[in-house]
Every structure is written in C-alpha cells, then in structure tokens.
Amino acid sequence: MEPHPDAPGPGSKLPQHYEQCFGCGDEVDAGLHIRSAVGDGMVVHSTFTVTEAHQGAPGLAHGGLLACAFDEALGSTVGNLLRRPAVTGKLETDFRRPVPVGSTLHIAAKLDGVAGRKIYASAEGRLDADDGPVAVRARGLFVSVDFTHFTTHGDVNALEKFRAARKARPEKDWDINP
Numbered sequence: 001m002e003p004h005p006d007a008p009g010p011g012s013k014l015p016q017h018y019e020q021c022f023g024c025g026d027e028v029d030a031g032l033h034i035r036s037a038v039g040d041g042m043v044v045h046s047t048f049t050v051t052e053a054h055q056g057a058p059g060l061a062h063g064g065l066l067a068c069a070f071d072e073a074l075g076s077t078v079g080n081l082l083r084r085p086a087v088t089g090k091l092e093t094d095f096r097r098p099v100p101v102g103s104t105l106h107i108a109a110k111l112d113g114v115a116g117r118k119i120y121a122s123a124e125g126r127l128d129a130d131d132g133p134v135a136v137r138a139r140g141l142f143v144s145v146d147f148t149h150f151t152t153h154g155d156v157n158a159l160e161k162f163r164a165a166r167k168a169r170p171e172k173d174w175d176i177n178p
C-alpha cells in the first residue's frame with residue numbers, strides 16, 4: 001500500500017493532532033501524552049508512559065486507557081500516512097501482559113489494507129523498549145469520513161480554532177475545508 005505523496009517520511013516526528021485530544025494533547029493534564037514518529041517501512045512508532053492517572057488496579061494500567069493509546073496510535077497512522085480524515089469504527093485489543101505504572105509502552109502500528117472507505121490497521125505494544133515483551137496487540141477498522149462529519153456532530157467553534165491553529169503550522173496540512 002502506498003502512502004499519500006505528502007505523507008511524512010521516515011524519521012519525521014508527528015505533531016499532536018489536537019491540543020485537547022486525550023491521546024496526544026498537551027493541554028490534557030491526565031491525558032496519555034502519546035508521542036509518535038514515522039519509522040522505516042511505513043511503521044509508525046508511538047510511546048505512552050503510564051502514570052498514576054492511568055490506573056485500573058493499584059500500580060497497573062487500566063485496560064480501557066491502553067485501548068485508548070492504541071486508538072490514538074492507529075488513528076494517527078491512518079491519518080498521517082493516508083492523509084484522510086477517518087474515525088474508528090471498530091477496535092479490538094488483546095491484553096497479553098499487565099502494564100505497570102511507570103512503564104512505557106512502545107507501540108508499532110501499520111496499515112493493513114484499504115477497501116473503499118474502510119481502512120484496516122494493526123499494532124503491537126511492547127514493554128519499555130522497541131524489542132521488549134509484547135503486552136498488548138490491537139486491530140482497528142477506521143472509516144473515511146468527510147469534514148462534515150466533524151461539523152455536523154462536533155463543536156463548530158472549536159473546529160474553527162482547530163483549523164486556524166493547523167493552518168498556522170509550517171508543515172503542509174490536509175485540505176480540511178468543508
């Protein structure tokens with residue numbers, strides 16, 4: 001599968017997509033603060049450090065927040081490599097090992113295929129290193145939408161600010177005019 005011609009290449013760090021995103025946003029104190037970069041072979045590498053704000057059992061990450069990390073990592077892979085707005089239709093997670101507070105999940109995500117509006121992607125998350133033990137695997141189905149999805153269902157004023165902030169960025173942005 002070919003990336004979009006304007007997709008960021010290997011070595012590119014991916015900026016947070018929205019400051020108030022729970023997955024990647026800097027303005028969400030208890031958020032996941034995921035950081036992502038494109039690696040070789042169209043693999044997107046993301047890291048998520050588990051803090052006390054992310055617990056389920058004492059000292060262990062909550063499974064739903066781990067799923068959130070994969071939603072973000074997979075969504076970012078789809079959005080940045082294909083440069084199409086898409087939303088999560090389905091997300092499946094396999095929790096294979098507990099993930100302790102203080103550990104960093106190293107997530108490697110890739111595109112698996114596109115069929116019409118459906119985009120398939122998968123990822124695995126390893127503990128504390130790119131070659132650490134696999135703790136979580138996930139598969140997602142994303143569905144391409146046009147920008148009216150966000151203007152119809154989201155907060156139009158916040159979207160305007162979002163769009164203006166993205167326009168001000170130096171890198172070439174998506175064409176997200178409705």
Ligand SMILES: CCCCCCCC/C=C\CCCCCCCC(=O)SCCNC(=O)CCNC(=O)[C@H](O)C(C)(C)COP(=O)(O)OP(=O)(O)OC[C@H]1O[C@@H](n2cnc3c(N)ncnc32)[C@H](O)[C@@H]1OP(=O)(O)O
Pocket residue numbers: 017071072073075076077078079080085086087088089090116117118141143145150174
């Ligand atoms: C704001 C702009 C963004 C700019 C970004 C800048 C760049 C940064 C890049 C990227 C970072 C992004 C990182 C974000 C990460 C987080 C993402 C999320 O968490 S998204 C929130 C959670 N998801 C929802 O809220 C969806 C809610 N659902 C819906 O709105 C609809 O159900 C929708 C759009 C998914 C589909 O509805 P329909 O009416 O448009 O289309 P139909 O016909 O139902 O589905 C199309 C095809 O998909 C299949 N499909 C849909 N859902 C399915 C499912 N759950 N399982 C299996 N197939 C499904 C259908 O069977 C159909 O397939 P057939 O074309 O007929 O083959």
